[in-house]
Amino acid sequence: KNEVEQSPQNLTAQxxxxxxxNCSYSVGISALHWLQQxxxxxxxxxxxxxxxKKKHGRLIATINIQEKHSSLHITASHPRDSAVYICAGGLRxxxxxxxxxxGTLLTVNP
Amino acid sequence: NAGVTQTxxxxxxxxxxxxxxxxxxxxxxxxxxxxxxxxxMGLKLIYYSVGAGITDKGExxxxxxxxxxxxxxxxxxxxxxxxxxxxxYFCASRTGAGTEAFFGQGTRLTVV
Numbered sequence: 001k002n003e004v005e006q007s008p009q010n011l012t013a014q015x016x017x018x019x020x021x022n023c024s025y026s027v028g029i030s031a032l033h034w035l036q037q038x039x040x041x042x043x044x045x046x047x048x049x050x051x052x053k054k055k056h057g058r059l060i061a062t063i064n065i066q067e068k069h070s071s072l073h074i075t076a077s078h079p080r081d082s083a084v085y086i087c088a089g090g091l092r093x094x095x096x097x098x099x100x101x102x103g104t105l106l107t108v109n110p
Numbered sequence: 111n112a113g114v115t116q117t118x119x120x121x122x123x124x125x126x127x128x129x130x131x132x133x134x135x136x137x138x139x140x141x142x143x144x145x146x147x148x149x150x151m152g153l154k155l156i157y158y159s160v161g162a163g164i165t166d167k168g169e170x171x172x173x174x175x176x177x178x179x180x181x182x183x184x185x186x187x188x189x190x191x192x193x194x195x196x197x198x199y200f201c202a203s204r205t206g207a208g209t210e211a212f213f214g215q216g217t218r219l220t221v222v
Contacts, residue, residue, distance in 0.1 A: 004152070030208075031208055033210075033211060035211075035213075041215070041216075042200075042213055042214060042215035042216050043200060043202075043213035043216070044213070045210045045211055045212065045213070048208075048209070048210050048211075050208065086152070086153075088153075088211075090208070096141050096160075096204060096206055097143075097155060097158065097168070098143075098153075098155075098211065099152070100145075100152035100153040100154075101152055102150065102151060102152045103152070
């Protein structure tokens with residue numbers, strides 16, 4: 001069964017802290033997506049990666065293919081980073097469908 | 111550049127009523143998807159399409175129908191609304207494998 005597991009489910013941090021959200025996935029997933037959803041809002045794609053590391057501003061995403069694990073890091077966190085972060089796996093050979101984790105609710109306090 | 115546009119943003123339906131959730135994308139993407147998001151759960155795939163005239167069922171298709179007459183549009187139809195269909199619905203599109211997914215703003219549907 002193709003699965004994506006995220007941890008933690010909830011994360012509270014103080015402004016300025018370094019944040020890590022983890023995602024483990026099963027065999028058969030060939031690419032990892034990190035998405036952001038603000039409360040009551042739409043979903044925005046942050047990263048898509050199948051190897052290595054990507055960086056955009058204060059956000060960094062890494063993936064370890066051998067360990068089937070990806071992390072999303074936020075440096076110098078800010079209250080506006082408060083959102084749900086969702087990990088999704090792209091399934092190899094399945095008409096490009098995605099399977100989603102349950103999300104991590106991040107709250108950054110000032 | 112509008113991206114993926116969903117309408118309406120909010121809707122309240124009575125049990126047994128029908129409605130169509132609209133989804134339009136202006137990026138010429140072949141792949142389009144409808145998902146539902148329930149509290150505490152990951153997004154679940156309802157239907158998807160790999161091009162105009164081609165649709166297929168996802169994980170949770172019961173109670174829904176779709177059509178794809180053009181590349182741009184992928185409407186989702188609820189024929190007989192049930193309380194179990196209360197959810198937030200997201201439409202998404204992609205060029206294809208190994209590409210970024212673009213999502214609409216979501217439609218919050220309540221069936222009472």
